[in-house]
Amino acid sequence: MKTAALHTAQTQPAALHRCHLIVDGNTHRSDLCATGLPQTDGIQVSEALLPQIRTVATLIAAMRHDFDSRSPDVFTEEADWFAARIIVLGVRRFHLDVTLTPMLKLANRRATAFAARHKLPFVPAEIRMSLHAGRPANLLIAETELSMSDCGNIVANSLALKNRLPAFGMPHLKSGGV
Template identity: 55%
Template sequence: MNREEPDMQTARRADTRPATCRETLSRCALVVDGNSHRPDLSNPCLPQNFGPVAAESMLPAVRTVAQMIAASRHRFDRQSPRVFTDEADWFAARIIIFRARRFHLNLNLHFMLETANRRAEAFAKTHRLPFTPAKLRISLYADRPNNLLMMDCALDLDGSDLGLIENSRRLAGLIRQPFA
């Protein structure tokens, strides 16, 4: 979780008034260990040498918003699928909760991120939350494990590493709690 140079972003708010703002982005390394749609993410090993890392499974707001986004397009007159959320639901939730502005991903996830942005924007509009679309930055972390997500967020992270649990607790204090 390292601070990065300010980046000019164009913010689109749920009330559809465009506003230009200057944001300071912080690097956030997140162990994505809570999504059942990707069994390969259930790696019991913690990533090493990526700076301070937080655990998504300790941040229930992400799961809640991902489930709500999936539920918004579910037809309740039919049986629910075994896996209710998909990858775009989780990324949409991260855009909302962490104010994620850039994800460090492989280029083949570009279309998934576009879908996530559309879902996050619809969710934000419905719940009158601010929204800024996230962008893809081609990952330069070739040795990054599958269960580690690198993102740049509009959160004030100080970059100190106090261990997985304390890092997660501190991040929980900074993230958007949309229904608190």
């Protein structure tokens, strides 16, 4: 009986925590940077203040790039950013429009390849059909195993989260430097 109870406890998924990610760091979507901060009732985090996401998105894009040819003006794609969010934040679920399912599948494939190459643990993200049709374009609702508490404002929330994330080869980022 103890074995059955232990087995059940080990297979239970971890609790997920909702994060309202302000996607203000994506160079491939300049329209996301043009709008102000959306009003939400969740814990807001600024992606621009989480350099680990930009770094991993760029590294994922670099895995596809032929360095013998010229680099494109915009190096990363939307799937690279989603793959980076999955890896860096441990996102398990995104609240998205169902039309973004193919992009999320591509992001999961890219994240899988990156994680395998760098021997990182990986769990693919799922899509939860969004019921927030009027949500601003620069607001992404994600669920992650990382617990977060509201530190009072978006900057404090972002910096607190940044210091809990892996540095991905950038040790100066853990100590608060940019």
